[in-house]
């Protein structure tokens with residue numbers, strides 16, 4: 129059973145990742161989420177669980193990704209399907225030196241992210257109200273040192289969204305649940321086809337999550353020009369075979 133965490137616990141658990149000011153911003157973000165009815169349901173996670181599941185897991189992803197990157201500043205970072213802000217806006221709050229791109233196609237959510245970034249003073253954020261299949265053909269193509277996506281789709285589908293945005297040598301960090309091995313097996317063709325390689329699978333620390341692990345992939349070669357395919361195709365006809373329905377973390381947002 130995962131623990132309940134409070135805001136003070138985050139400061140202790142994420143020393144070196146988030147300072148007091150950063151955590152205060154996250155707290156303000158949660159207040160905005162709770163206050164914002166217009167954006168629709170941003171998360172099904174309740175207030176008691178939100179600190180650990182939304183903020184703890186997002187910060188843990190930042191910690192793991194940063195270790196894989198081997199540097200902390202000057203990262204151009206894209207988060208696909210940010211929803212209400214996890215993990216991309218969380219990263220922007222604690223890493224003001226990163227250039228953060230949030231790709232979120234739902235207009236209401238994209239508008240919420242823009243307003244929240246403004247309110248929180250995150251001048252390092254650009255919101256792209258687009259699907260990843262569109263963003264992957266724009267100026268962000270092969271331009272990002274780090275790409276994440278949480279609870280967006282099964283691994284091989286999300287990889288077709290993420291790999292075109294990652295620069296060669298860049299890191300793709302995907303938090304996943306108990307079906308990770310199954311998803312990785314299904315993604316074998318996609319990983320090679322998209323110029324990626326699996327670097328590591330790293331568990332989150334048990335205080336943060338006993339179930340979530342992060343698949344770290346490295347972009348080894350340029351992505352073939354035919355990817356991403358047109359909107360909807362990655363999900364309808366995933367690379368390597370018919371769709372398999374697998375659970376995605378937090379798909380209840």
Ligand SMILES: C[S@@+](CC[C@H](N)C(=O)[O-])C[C@H]1O[C@@H](n2cnc3c(N)ncnc32)[C@H](O)[C@@H]1O
Pocket residue numbers: 171208209210211212213214215231232233234237258259260261277278279280289378379380381
């Ligand atoms: C289950 S929510 C997860 C939100 C957030 N990442 C989290 O962990 O709470 C999935 C999000 O992915 C977005 N999404 C779905 N398909 C997408 C695509 N092709 N490109 C970009 N975003 C997409 C949805 O609009 C939605 O906001």
